[in-house]
Amino acid sequence: KKGKTPEEVVKKYLQKVRNPPDEDCTICMECLSTPSGYKYPHPMIRPDLVGRLCKCGHVFHLYCLVAMYNNGNKDGSLQCPTCKTIYGVKTGNQPPGKMEYHVIPHSLPGHPDCKTIRIIYSIPPGVQGPEHPNPGKSFTSRGFPRHCYLPDNEKGRQVLKLLLVAWERRLIFAVGTSSTTGESDTIIWNEVHHKTEFGSNLTGHGFPDPKYLDNVLAELAAQGITEESLQER
Ligand code: APR
Numbered sequence: 542k543k544g545k546t547p548e549e550v551v552k553k554y555l556q557k558v559r560n561p562p563d564e565d566c567t568i569c570m571e572c573l574s575t576p577s578g579y580k581y582p583h584p585m586i587r588p589d590l591v592g593r594l595c596k597c598g599h600v601f602h603l604y605c606l607v608a609m610y611n612n613g614n615k616d617g618s619l620q621c622p623t624c625k626t627i628y629g630v631k632t633g634n635q636p637p638g639k640m641e642y643h644v645i646p647h648s649l650p651g652h653p654d655c656k657t658i659r660i661i662y663s664i665p666p667g668v669q670g671p672e673h674p675n676p677g678k679s680f681t682s683r684g685f686p687r688h689c690y691l692p693d694n695e696k697g698r699q700v701l702k703l704l705l706v707a708w709e710r711r712l713i714f715a716v717g718t719s720s721t722t723g724e725s726d727t728i729i730w731n732e733v734h735h736k737t738e739f740g741s742n743l744t745g746h747g748f749p750d751p752k753y754l755d756n757v758l759a760e761l762a763a764q765g766i767t768e769e770s771l772q773e774r
């Protein structure tokens with residue numbers, strides 16, 4: 542695939558707005574009818590151009606969206622800063638590692654009628670790439686292999702399939718600062734919750750939790766991963 546420039550990527554998802562509304566651009570906080578207030582001038586883009594995102598309809602300076610795109614991991618996707626609608630395929634910065642799973646012949650609290658899927662994530666420490674907060678600096682890896690559990694029923698197996706897509710798209714973990722330990726430059730869970738406790742629920746990350754499967758399906762959808770993502774593969 543030929544690499545698109547940041548401006549080309551952003552323009553793909555935008556419709557031109559000829560008469561900008563008398564509203565503020567929520568990226569730079571300047572009025573859309575005046576030029577972008579974004580600080581770092583880009584020689585190729587006129588700072589007064591305004592566009593409407595084609596699915597959600599939110600309006601921004603083109604310049605501000607390009608600046609936002611350049612601050613991210615430049616994967617060809619864009620997320621509306623107002624409503625989080627995803628354009629293209631969102632990917633993350635999860636470092637290389639492996640995801641394995643198997644069925645274990647035990648039931649989870651709250652799921653007495655089925656066995657259990659155990660997922661095992663292994664990610665070694667390494668050096669941060671350009672997509673990470675501190676490129677060139679090392680990152681640590683704590684608590685790996687991390688074991689997670691799902692009921693081995695229809696909905697649990699659906700969640701597993703979607704988690705496999707999330708893994709491929711590098712969205713399960715991220716490199717950042719752990720809110721539990723305060724450690725920076727380390728591997729942390731991203732926005733998709735996992736159950737890491739098997740027979741009890743002392744941490745809040747265990748079973749029973751009757752809402753868990755629906756919650757994780759909603760979290761996956763917020764990353765752009767749904768039933769349809771399985772057909773696209
Ligand atoms: N199990 C599952 N999820 C957790 C856990 C846990 N033990 N602790 C925190 N989370 C969730 C949080 O609710 C939050 O949404 O992970 C998200 C990120 O929290 P951080 O503390 O920044 O993540 P991390 O440092 O990766 O997790 C801390 O999780 O699996 C364990 O061994 C790991 O002890 C470590 C803990």
Ligand code: ZN
Pocket residue numbers: 566567568569570571577578579601602605
């Ligand atoms: Zn703006």
